[in-house]
Amino acid sequence: MLLNGVNHVAILTNDAERLHGFYRDVFEATVDHEERMPGGTLSLLSIGPLTELNIFEISDNTEAQRQTPMFGRGRIDHLGLQAASTDAFDLIRERLMARGATDGFVTDFGPVLSLFFRDPDGLEAEVCVPNPDAKPGVYNPPGTPAPGYQARTDHP
Structure with missing residues (x-):
């Protein structure tokens, strides 16, 4: 097999600190890197030895507020x-x-x-x-x- 698991999943949020706290408190995840970028921030949240969540907090982006039922959320469900x-x-x-x-x-x-x-x-x-x-x-x-x-x- 040529793959060894998932490298990362990108997630949009309106409150990166709250999301960091949740994954830290429940899963003992760590923020390995955080940087300002045009219009927001990107943080890399390590959830395993080879896997991370890429957390994007983008100003004025309301996509993170939209919630639809399972299997109606697009390609990544x-x-x-x-x-x-x-x-x-x-x-x-x-x-x-x-x-x-x-x-x-x-x-x-x-x-x-x-x-x-x-x-x-x-x-x-x-x-x-x-x-x-x-x-x-x-x-x-x-x-x-x-x-x-x-x-x-x-x-x-």
């Missing part, structure tokens, strides 16, 4: 992040639930466990981790609850 381990996945899940970014429902897709969330700008994203209980060749449809994970019912 959502962001999929890979947790380093099941322990990391569980910690990320707790942090996301504490922020009200998810109800905590974990889908058992068979080979992977998946948790969807929304960041402060409304971007729907997903955290995945290899399923330690996966059975070879078994794939489950969306909405299949993962054993051992209880969704919060008091989520706003």
